[in-house]
Amino acid sequence: MPGRAAIRAEAARLRGTFEAAGAQPIEAAILQPAEVLLDLYGEDIRGRAYVTSDMLRGEQMLRPDFTVPVVQMHMHHGAEPARYTYAGEVFRRQEDDPDRASEYLQVGYEIFERDRPAASDAEVFALFAELLAPLGLRAATGDIGILMAAVDGLRTTDRRKQALRRHIWRPRRFRALMDRFSGRAPVPESRAALLAHEDPLGDLPHLIGLRSRAEIAARIDALREDAATPPVAKGEVALIEAILDVRETSNFALERLRDIAVDMPAISDAVDRLAARMAELDARGVDVEALDFEASYGRTQMEYYDGFVFGFYAPTRPDLPPVATGGRYDALTRHLGQGREIPAVGGVIRPGLVAALGGLS
Amino acid sequence: MSIKLGVPSKGRLMEKTFAWFGARGVTLGRAGSDREYAGFVEGIDNVDLVLLSAGEIPRELAAGRIHLGVTGTDLVREKLGPWNGDVRELAELGFGHADLILAVPSAWVDVNTLDDLDAAAAAFRQVHGFRMRIATKYHRQVRDFLRENGVADYQLVDSQGATEGTVKNETAEAIADITSTGDTLRANHLKILEDGLILKSQATLFTSSAAALDASDRAAMRALEQKLHLD
Numbered sequence A: 001m002p003g004r005a006a007i008r009a010e011a012a013r014l015r016g017t018f019e020a021a022g023a024q025p026i027e028a029a030i031l032q033p034a035e036v037l038l039d040l041y042g043e044d045i046r047g048r049a050y051v052t053s054d055m056l057r058g059e060q061m062l063r064p065d066f067t068v069p070v071v072q073m074h075m076h077h078g079a080e081p082a083r084y085t086y087a088g089e090v091f092r093r094q095e096d097d098p099d100r101a102s103e104y105l106q107v108g109y110e111i112f113e114r115d116r117p118a119a120s121d122a123e124v125f126a127l128f129a130e131l132l133a134p135l136g137l138r139a140a141t142g143d144i145g146i147l148m149a150a151v152d153g154l155r156t157t158d159r160r161k162q163a164l165r166r167h168i169w170r171p172r173r174f175r176a177l178m179d180r181f182s183g184r185a186p187v188p189e190s191r192a193a194l195l196a197h198e199d200p201l202g203d204l205p206h207l208i209g210l211r212s213r214a215e216i217a218a219r220i221d222a223l224r225e226d227a228a229t230p231p232v233a234k235g236e237v238a239l240i241e242a243i244l245d246v247r248e249t250s251n252f253a254l255e256r257l258r259d260i261a262v263d264m265p266a267i268s269d270a271v272d273r274l275a276a277r278m279a280e281l282d283a284r285g286v287d288v289e290a291l292d293f294e295a296s297y298g299r300t301q302m303e304y305y306d307g308f309v310f311g312f313y314a315p316t317r318p319d320l321p322p323v324a325t326g327g328r329y330d331a332l333t334r335h336l337g338q339g340r341e342i343p344a345v346g347g348v349i350r351p352g353l354v355a356a357l358g359g360l361s
Numbered sequence B: 001m002s003i004k005l006g007v008p009s010k011g012r013l014m015e016k017t018f019a020w021f022g023a024r025g026v027t028l029g030r031a032g033s034d035r036e037y038a039g040f041v042e043g044i045d046n047v048d049l050v051l052l053s054a055g056e057i058p059r060e061l062a063a064g065r066i067h068l069g070v071t072g073t074d075l076v077r078e079k080l081g082p083w084n085g086d087v088r089e090l091a092e093l094g095f096g097h098a099d100l101i102l103a104v105p106s107a108w109v110d111v112n113t114l115d116d117l118d119a120a121a122a123a124f125r126q127v128h129g130f131r132m133r134i135a136t137k138y139h140r141q142v143r144d145f146l147r148e149n150g151v152a153d154y155q156l157v158d159s160q161g162a163t164e165g166t167v168k169n170e171t172a173e174a175i176a177d178i179t180s181t182g183d184t185l186r187a188n189h190l191k192i193l194e195d196g197l198i199l200k201s202q203a204t205l206f207t208s209s210a211a212a213l214d215a216s217d218r219a220a221m222r223a224l225e226q227k228l229h230l231d
Helices: A004-020 A034-041 A044-048 A067-077 A117-135 A144-152 A158-166 A171-181 A189-196 A213-228 A234-245 A250-263 A265-283 A330-336 A351-356 B011-022 B057-063 B073-080 B114-128 B139-148 B183-187 B215-227
Strands: A031-033 A051-054 A058-062 A082-091 A103-112 A138-143 A247-249 A292-294 A308-313 A324-328 A344-349 B003-008 B027-030 B039-042 B047-052 B068-072 B087-092 B098-105 B132-136 B154-158 B174-179 B190-201 B203-208
Touching: A004 A082, A004 A103, A004 A117, A004 A351, A031 A034, A034 A044, A034 A058, A034 A067, A034 A330, A044 B139, A067 A082, A067 A103, A067 A330, A067 A344, A103 A117, A103 A351, A117 A138, A117 A265, A117 A308, A117 A324, A117 A344, A138 A144, A138 A265, A144 A158, A144 A234, A144 A265, A158 A171, A158 A213, A158 B114, A171 B114, A189 A213, A213 B114, A234 A250, A247 A250, A250 A265, A250 A292, A330 A344, B003 B011, B003 B057, B003 B215, B011 B027, B011 B203, B027 B047, B039 B047, B047 B057, B057 B068, B057 B073, B057 B087, B057 B203, B068 B073, B073 B087, B073 B139, B073 B190, B073 B203, B098 B114, B098 B139, B114 B132, B114 B190, B132 B139, B139 B154, B139 B190, B174 B190, B183 B190
Parallel strands: A138 A292, B003 B047, B003 B068, B132 B154, B132 B174
Antiparallel strands: A031 A058, A051 A058, A082 A103, A103 A344, A138 A308, A247 A292, A308 A324, A324 A344, B027 B039, B068 B203, B087 B203, B098 B174, B098 B190
16 A cells, blocks of 8 residues: 555645646535534434534534535635636545555546536546556546436326435435335335224324424325326336436437437436537547446445546456546535535545555656 | 353343243342342352343443343444444344344325435425434434435434433424334334334353453353353
């Protein structure tokens, strides 16, 4: 394994390259308020981040990544468009795999730009691809936006679409919901009994806690509405599955998605965006014909990405985590900006893994 | 040298552990007064009894400070995680049964499964502006279980005791706790979710490969395993 000094040198070189590409170098605090991260990622973040606390500031987390502080900083006093780079440690709790690092350096490149999403996506990816080329890595790409558009295009209630959208990043629950909404999974007995009951609130047991009788009634109404709604058509379920199965080189993937869009016009815009991105990638010298595209890529690990996603992997070292990852995170800026938003795309490289694979110099 | 056997230092768990070993010809007991945490072992040589809190036994096993230990599967999972290569199950002892379960108010007639809990949690967050609180002391296992099952929009709040009371006190909306009969839950107007069983736990004899063994220890270990019919 390379020593710390070698890894630091690699990080400095990478950051220098990003600065030369036009990015402004920035710093972020190691201690981040836990509340923001918890609000964003939910309880799962506690399993991944180190939590500490004091009497004055309450719960703090050792930064698990730079994304949140970078977005916050940009939203407070950033000019537009903006490009940022940073290099520093991130900290991840490891409870299952002793071989995974719990502290490592990340070097990032982030673009905040409103008008040219396809060009910005391509700029980040092409920069990473060129920089990492000496390592002979395999690139994986995907686009969460296509699945989101497909969900929005389903001919069913908003409530169902909302439930599916909420679980885009939890494939197992997403599938369970699809099975239920399409009538493939049987209604649980207890729910059938509840729905059959004329006045389920009539002999309600003693109610305790904050969740009120009105909230219980509202959910029963929602369940009744859902029971009265026809199942999602078999054809639409098949189309969603067809999208999730797309896993080809980009040109064939695009062709396949265009075919699916004929039956599901709701994804046409998202597929056009993929085509525009591929054209921009091609213009920057990326070999699009050889570039893998997987429609379900990034669904399990990259919760805040909602468009283009990518990762770079060492084919000879399947034991290593990805050397670089990134993607578009417009929704995150919307969430942190409380109403304001700024489209953003970026990625991080792990200089420790770059050095372990022989380095770039 | 001798091998060290860690046993819970008080209560029914200690008594039943003593009885389990006693039935197999190994007499364990507390030395001196009830207040003194020293023990003796009869019926086998070179085995020392170490009386510890059941909650500390997983840590002592993982550190290799004891060779054998009796504690609940729930505690080992919580303190050491699912895959600790150093601590291995030798035998389930058939007592100390307890299930780690998720429970919600009985009046939540609309919530019977994890699917319901997830939907109710989403709606709760919209109404109240914060994520639904689940009180527990088994943070890791509850979090892993809910992640595996794709439940979102909840938060865990720490409760080291009287967890069943947290819902009535409005410091939590649901609980995850150990139950053996369910009586306490019913008395507190709570019900278990149909698919809310997180772990079935019982008192278990664990062994630690982190603890050093010399030749005589190895012999003592073999003799004990024979006596306990574990070989």
